[in-house]
Amino acid sequence: MPIHLHYNFVFDTLTNSYIFATKNSILYRILFVADSTLETAARKEIPNVFQLVINKESNEIEPYDPKVSRTVEIIIEHFFQNIQNSVLYICDNEEEKAETRYKIFDNWYKKSEFKKYVSKINNIIEVDNIVMYTSFLIRNENPDFNELVEIYMQIGKSLNRK
Amino acid sequence: MEKKIKISKEDAKKAMLKMLETKRVVLSYAKGEISQEELTKKGIKLANPLAL
Numbered sequence: 001m002p003i004h005l006h007y008n009f010v011f012d013t014l015t016n017s018y019i020f021a022t023k024n025s026i027l028y029r030i031l032f033v034a035d036s037t038l039e040t041a042a043r044k045e046i047p048n049v050f051q052l053v054i055n056k057e058s059n060e061i062e063p064y065d066p067k068v069s070r071t072v073e074i075i076i077e078h079f080f081q082n083i084q085n086s087v088l089y090i091c092d093n094e095e096e097k098a099e100t101r102y103k104i105f106d107n108w109y110k111k112s113e114f115k116k117y118v119s120k121i122n123n124i125i126e127v128d129n130i131v132m133y134t135s136f137l138i139r140n141e142n143p144d145f146n147e148l149v150e151i152y153m154q155i156g157k158s159l160n161r162k
Numbered sequence: 163m164e165k166k167i168k169i170s171k172e173d174a175k176k177a178m179l180k181m182l183e184t185k186r187v188v189l190s191y192a193k194g195e196i197s198q199e200e201l202t203k204k205g206i207k208l209a210n211p212l213a214l
Contacts, residue, residue: 016208017192029192032209033184041169041177050209053185055192079211090185127178134181150167158174 006070018075022065027057030075035088042151048084049148052076052137069108076137077114086138086148092130102133109137117141121149123156 009020009030018030035051054072062068079085089105091098109120118137125132136152138145187204190196201208 011210013210015192015198016210031188031192032211033188034207034209035181035184037177037181040180041173042167043173051181051184051188053188053192055189057193075211088181090181092182092185125178127175130182132178132182134178147167151169154167154169155174155177158169158171159178161171 005067006074007067009071009075020071022062022068024060024062024065026060026062028068028071029055029057030072031055032079032087037088037155038148038151041155046144046148046151048082049086049088050079052087052089069111072108073112073114076112076118080114080118080137080139083139083141084143086136086142088152089135089137091133098131098133102135105135109135119145119149121152123152125156125159127159 007020007022009018011017012019015029016031019027021027031053032050033053035049037051038049039046056062076087079087091102091105106120106122109115112118118139121136121138123134123136125134134156136149138148142148184206187196187201187206188208191198191201198208
């Protein structure tokens with residue numbers, strides 16, 4: 001896919017979010033939030049973990065548009081310029097089409113350029129009858145790679161254990 | 163030798179429910195349903211990747 005096939009985006013400093021609009025005038029907002037999931041579970045301070053939240057400001061079904069995934073990819077690439085950053089992504093079954101969104105996110109990753117240097121680990125976790133489809137993205141060179149991945153995997157093992 | 167990490171079911175549950183709550187609150191913020199002040203009151207901090 002040619003590298004220029006993406007939408008122009010801006011970082012809105014008022015709302016601390018990336019914003020772009022598609023050719024169908026659908027607005028996307030991408031936010032990164034300081035996340036304490038790993039540190040709450042491991043009971044220790046773990047900086048540079050963020051949650052990625054993607055909001056499509058329309059419920060309309062949009063025809064497949066590869067420029068959307070490429071734009072999100074560029075934003076995530078930018079975020080991973082700091083090798084210590086890592087990202088959690090979650091969809092839950094209270095949202096409509098959570099599993100579909102999760103699969104779309106997975107396809108984005110598989111087609112992305114950054115998969116060469118960013119690992120993605122998946123965990124489907126059930127808590128209080130809520131199915132959470134989660135992913136953890138981390139740069140392969142992250143000095144805490146093994147520890148952070150282990151904590152993330154242990155969360156899943158602990159909750160999915162019968 | 164690396165120390166094996168053990169996470170209790172209670173801590174894991176607390177962490178995941180907090181993660182989900184954060185996501186839902188941030189989505190409400192992105193949709194304009196709550197203000198940035200309300201987000202801050204809930205202890206949620208948006209990151210500016212340009213400044214990271």
